[in-house]
Amino acid sequence: MSFYATLAESIQDNRKLKSLWIENLRHQGYKMAMPNDGWVDRENLTISLVYPHFNDGLNVGDKAVLGSHYEPKEVQYIKITYMRKGLVGGVRWGFKYID
Numbered sequence: 001m002s003f004y005a006t007l008a009e010s011i012q013d014n015r016k017l018k019s020l021w022i023e024n025l026r027h028q029g030y031k032m033a034m035p036n037d038g039w040v041d042r043e044n045l046t047i048s049l050v051y052p053h054f055n056d057g058l059n060v061g062d063k064a065v066l067g068s069h070y071e072p073k074e075v076q077y078i079k080i081t082y083m084r085k086g087l088v089g090g091v092r093w094g095f096k097y098i099d
Contacts, residue, residue: 021069022054032058036066036076046084046092058093059083 001009025033034040034052041047047066049055058064060080067075082094 018053018069021072025065026054026056029063030065030077031056031062033065033067035068036074040066041092045081045096046094047078048090048092063098064095 032055039048039050062080077098078095079098084092
């Protein structure tokens with residue numbers, strides 16, 4: 001198998017894994033998942049939804065996920081506690097960690 005064929009297969013496999021991961025989270029009632037990266041303020045417990053894996057209309061009180069299907073053991077589960085609109089646009093969502 002050529003390098004490009006192997007790469008294409010790997011990309012397709014990754015998309016399938018991500019789709020299954022998202023489907024499972026939705027089935028469990030999670031409304032959003034996003035990377036646990038620089039858009040997560042761990043000190044003030046806020047997030048900005050810059051590039052979520054999925055967002056089914058996040059609202060206060062909803063369950064969400066920080067992390068990725070790449071590292072399922074590193075995923076953190078949160079509950080949205082408030083929404084604050086910024087002065088220049090943008091929205092910050094407050095959260096608390098849940099089990």
